[in-house]
Amino acid sequence: MKNDYNSLHITLAHRLLEHVRAENMQAGHHMTEQSLEEVLGASRSPIRSALSYLRDHQVVGPQEGRRGLYLLKSADELGEFDERLNISVEEQNYLTLAREKMAGLLPTVLTENEVMRRYDLTRERARRILARAANEGWMEQRASKGWSFLPMIDGPRACEESYALRQVLEPAAMLMPDFSIDSEVINRVRKQQQALAGGGYKHAGYAEMYSANANFHEAIASLSGNRFIVQTIIRQNQLRRLLEYQASVDRERVRRQCLEHIAILDLLEQGEREQAAQLLARHLGNASIEKVAQFSRLVD
Template identity: 35%
Template sequence: MRARREETNGQRGSRSQYALANQILDIVRDRRLEEGDRLAEVALATQLGVSRTPVRAALSLLAQEEIVRARPNQGYVLLKGWTALKSTILAAPSSSDDELYLDLIRERLQGDIPNTVTQTMLLDRFKTSRAVLLRTLSRMAEEGIVTKNKGRGWTFQPAIDTSVAMRNSYDFRIMVEPAALMLETFEIDMVALDRARARHLWLLEQGEMLAPSSLELFAIDAQFHEMMAGFSNNSFFVQAIQHQNRMRRLLEYQGVQPVQRIVTWVKEHMEIMDALCANDRERAAQRMRAHLENAYVSTMKLTAEAQKAAAARSKTKGRERSNASRRRERNDVSAESDIAG
């Protein structure tokens, strides 16, 4: 496998910096801040639960996007008000970490790497640096994809990785998620709902330029469904959906969704949120059920296409190995003839 590119100092920011910058944008929208309003590092660090250093890096990123401006001895001020930033989201660039992350998932789904792996084995197979590998494995551990063994190595956790498991998962979600919207304890958090709407509007506004990574798409989708479960104020519903998201992560990452399908599920999410804003929970539950049924059909189609592509790649590799073997045999025969001659 070819050596993969490493991070360079020229990259504009890490994925965590982009995530923090988007959280700052959420704060701007929540507080209805206007052009010229000051963003204080100390206050932001306190609200976000981090130190000033990552906040400063995130503000610098926003300055590069001409959203804020640094002023001597005054910190940062907004160049745009909250209405102009209503659907603004910063998309993190692809990194070597992301490439390795997706390669690991792809080869795991194809059965090319075993259930338990070691760092040495992965370093040799993927030709990456130890730092990138450790960051990637730590990220996968945080997401519940792998766990670190007590001794050596890492173990992949059970996942929804077959068509039967996928059908069972969607059957469960179709029963649970609409029901969560109808509970007596259900209560909408309008701040969270506004944030979700902003993320979905951002996707729609991309138009034909819409090209988010499978990582970004899954994050937006998973956050939406966990938010809906969270409105139920029932921890068992929340835990159930979080568990389903962890289990389906691998299968959802394996292919690139067509733009039209992305637009469709974004609009379906918007319909659910619109129904909730209109205080029509029954309609929201109906739309949630229809959305999950559509998602199942789409996911199974995407899975079939990915499996077909993987089978084609495997067949090509098999032919290449066979041809290489025949060439070696011919060379051996030729060498023996030369010796005999």
């Protein structure tokens, strides 16, 4: 009987793959629930399901004469799996809901019954998809009946507005009085950026590349000591995720962005916060120009 995985299990599976790449793990590495608890910030039960999900997709598996699950591929061979993992029925329906909203095919309010009929879902699956959309910041459950869509990054103009906000907020976060360097955070983010810039960008899946970018910006925001800045950046990343997944990937641009991220980290560790803030502002400004042009082509 096929296991019924929810969005948490799939999310943890992606984060586990990111960890494998960041640590450059090789085929045969023993993947234990205990060792992953702190890394993934989750309890053993959902981690067990995430590992089972990866086993179903032949990412991990048993070894003869040994207990537990082991990597079947090395870190640099895992890029293809992100795309494979993203084709789960629930993930497809979630992204279809977002795409149809951005295409203007849906009303401003949806009921669970309408979602069930439109996407041929059970009530449980429909609720999970709607709850995920709410958790990622582009829907909310109404007090009376149904679910409402919230403003989302649904085109070039919204994309430009989002980058304008981030270009003001993120560099300013670096200059706040409570900003402090956390070496553990910096090293974790640096490993992820170096893994992509060093060759991972050639084969990484959409989910991994988006996650690495979002992790960098959220990590820098977290160093500001201001919880509201962190919440705002997380929300912006959640909103842009859906639009990012529709765009074609310029892998050389991904490599260039990772190198810029590393340069910003270098400046922060050297105590050059003002220079780091200036570089981040230019980085976001250039990204805005490129993304707005890219999304303009999508809607033409």
